[in-house]
Amino acid sequence: MATENTIILDGAGVKRALTRIAHEVLERNKGVKDLVLVGIRTGGVHLAHELSLRLEEIEGEKVPVGAVDITLYRDDIKGHAEHLPVGKTEIPFSIEGKKVVLVDDVLFTGRTIRAAMDAIMDHGRPSCIQLAVLVDRGHRDLPIRADFVGRNVPTSLKENITVAFDAANKPTEVVLEK
């Protein structure tokens, strides 16, 4: 089957979107005090590091970045013929009372976000969790919405969205595959 690819965001577009999200995060939280970023493996972790760089550029202060692997929290684990490899969850700081910005590349059904929130709650009680995504493609199964969105892309269920990263884990483009 021939696939048709459309570039939703190119390299510069991704950068602009992340810069805008960084500003929105700062505006909403009035700075970086008590702020931590937690990326969802694997794309979300790369984006969280990008976001952290921008926050540091703007505010001159480092924002800690953690990584969460949601494999153990999936709700569809019984349906798999074999279990997926488990990635490492690394949250090397306390999230107790912190404002957590959860970062993912694509927001789709919302099930990944539900799993990630459960995973975070198992590490402590943050004062709040906000959600930042590069692309929101719709089709939610759960009552979940993003606080910060790079680009809203209406899609059909047959389509697929991928965020490409280069060897240094920098986002290069967002592609819609039909």
Place this chain on the structure above:
Amino acid sequence: MPFKHKDIIGLQDLTREEIELLLNTAENLKEINERDIKKVPTLRGKTVVNLFYEASTRTRTSFEIAAKRLSADTINITASTSSVTKGETLSDTARNVLAMKPDIIVMRHAISGAHHYLAQRVSCSVINAGDGAHEHPSQGLLDMLTMRQKFGSLEGLKVAIVGDITHSRVARSNIYGLTKMGANVFLAGPPTMMPPGIERLGNVTVCNDMREAVADADVVMMLRIQLERQGKTLLPTLKEYSRYFGLNNHVLQLAKKDAMVMHPGPINRGVELCSHVADGDQSHILKQVENGVAVRMSMLYHVSGGELATE
């Protein structure tokens, strides 16, 4: 790399890639044991039955903790307090346990091959927690994980295994696992406790003298002399055994400078391991126990892949 087994009976049945997957998963699961809330919901609603026909503290407790940290429900059946003492056969016990719909049976049994027999008769997963003198895969995996944490890779390591090889399921699982991962295994023990032909299992060298096996080794693994069983008939005296095959600081000096000392426990202090070595800096015995929980979580996780895996 998917894991496609319903059961884990032994490391003999697993490929190098499957062993690597189990170890990688265990490495990533370790973090859960460090958390304040030591629990993830992965196996919620699954039932794990620990069916132990032989005495065990470490393995049974470790499997139980592993299952609980993955949110499975666990039930322990110890043969000495069950209907087995009334003469029930393994297959009858299994059928009755099965009627209560467990998802995983973790079993220890005195007869080699009991798990193979059981796995063919039940639809749920079977994990071997030790069968006779055959295999003890979770111990083999946790030993390999402990070595890998120190050396990064098992490729090319010299591992000395010393003691009663004939009756040791720990030795067999380690031999199968380590040789698959590219390590060189050297065995030493009294001739009455060295099975003929063991070197045919792979990259295995049999040494008559313990010092030959330990010389320049990266890992020295001491096996327990099973005082309750063979200890009485296959050895003239424990003192003599200890003199020729016990690990003390003198012998340990022959190994590499930072060589690891391992023991599957429980230790017979002063027999196979002197207290200086058991409690010394090079001893990784408690690290082995710690890794045991993560390894068993990994095993439970990978066998419970769902119905499709059983087809």
